[in-house]
Amino acid sequence: MITLEGKVALITGAARGIGAAIAFKLADFGCRVTLSDIDVVGAEKTAQEIKNSGGEAAALAADVARLTQAENLIKETIDKFDKIDILVNNAGITRDNLLMRMSEAEWDAVLAVNLKGTFNCTKAVIRPMMKQRSGKIINISSIVGVIGNAGQANYAASKAGVIGLTKSVAKEVGSRNIQVNAVAPGYILTEMTKDLPESAKEAFLTVIPLQRAGHADDVANTVLFLASPLSDYITGQVLHVDGGMVM
Ligand code: NAP
Numbered sequence: 504m505i506t507l508e509g510k511v512a513l514i515t516g517a518a519r520g521i522g523a524a525i526a527f528k529l530a531d532f533g534c535r536v537t538l539s540d541i542d543v544v545g546a547e548k549t550a551q552e553i554k555n556s557g558g559e560a561a562a563l564a565a566d567v568a569r570l571t572q573a574e575n576l577i578k579e580t581i582d583k584f585d586k587i588d589i590l591v592n593n594a595g596i597t598r599d600n601l602l603m604r605m606s607e608a609e610w611d612a613v614l615a616v617n618l619k620g621t622f623n624c625t626k627a628v629i630r631p632m633m634k635q636r637s638g639k640i641i642n643i644s645s646i647v648g649v650i651g652n653a654g655q656a657n658y659a660a661s662k663a664g665v666i667g668l669t670k671s672v673a674k675e676v677g678s679r680n681i682q683v684n685a686v687a688p689g690y691i692l693t694e695m696t697k698d699l700p701e702s703a704k705e706a707f708l709t710v711i712p713l714q715r716a717g718h719a720d721d722v723a724n725t726v727l728f729l730a731s732p733l734s735d736y737i738t739g740q741v742l743h744v745d746g747g748m749v750m
Contacts, residue, residue, distance in 0.1 A: 511535045514538055515593050518543075526560065590641070645659075666685055686742050
């Protein structure tokens with residue numbers, strides 16, 4: 504039986520979608536959770552829902568692209584819950600365009616949140632985790648970071664960068680009993696994908712062996728595994744949650 508009783512997790516981008524599902528899942532298994540988002544009203548609402556169903560949750564505002572805000576986030580989580588055992592770098596954005604039309608601002612925005620945001624929060628958490636000689640860092644990448652996608656050069660580069668960051672940090676902190684892994688979701692039904700053209704949604708389904716889109720809970724279940732002691736001997740890995748789309 505998996506339990507996260509006594510553990511503390513911080514999930515970024517947790518107001519809605521995959522981040523909210525992860526927060527609910529970890530709380531369901533006894534973890535105390537900090538939900539952080541640039542949309543703090545949304546994070547507070549989700550944290551309240553977790554509390555209403557018996558969990559322990561707090562909401563904090565932070566733009567992960569800003570190192571000082573990431574540092575404050577880790578500090579405030581430790582102030583509130585005394586420690587931090589699990590960091591889920593989930594906050595992410597898209598600004599899709601073909602490369603020839605992509606503006607510098609579209610490139611910079613995606614790299615700043617998806618890749619630098621993951622760096623910022625990881626850098627801020629690594630010292631307390633090294634001191635306590637344990638920790639789980641789970642980075643939400645994407646299969647697009649593995650196989651690329653036309654119209655998403657910025658997003659694919661950021662998510663491929665997250666994989667390189669994951670493997671490098673895993674090698675740096677393994678001796679301190681800190682596991683660092685990535686999850687690469689495929690086509691998951693959230694706000695991020697709801698405006699995809701119908702033709703793109705249909706095209707996805709033709710290349711998914713399990714013949715359905717994924718749900719946020721499919722990703723949350725994988726994060727639960729990586730956050731739990733069941734994955735203690737797994738580090739530097741990328742787990743695909745994509746119905747078999749990329750294998
Ligand atoms: P989502 O519904 O758009 O949720 C992302 C959350 O992150 C939003 O609440 C958003 O707030 C927040 N956020 C944006 N910028 C932020 C920042 N600078 N600092 C802190 N929070 C910020 O997306 P999702 O589908 O749940 O995706 C979650 C993660 O999974 C992302 O990293 C995404 O790239 C990845 N992923 C998703 C899919 C998919 O099919 N959905 C597939 C592969 C990977 P605002 O609403 O205020 O912007």
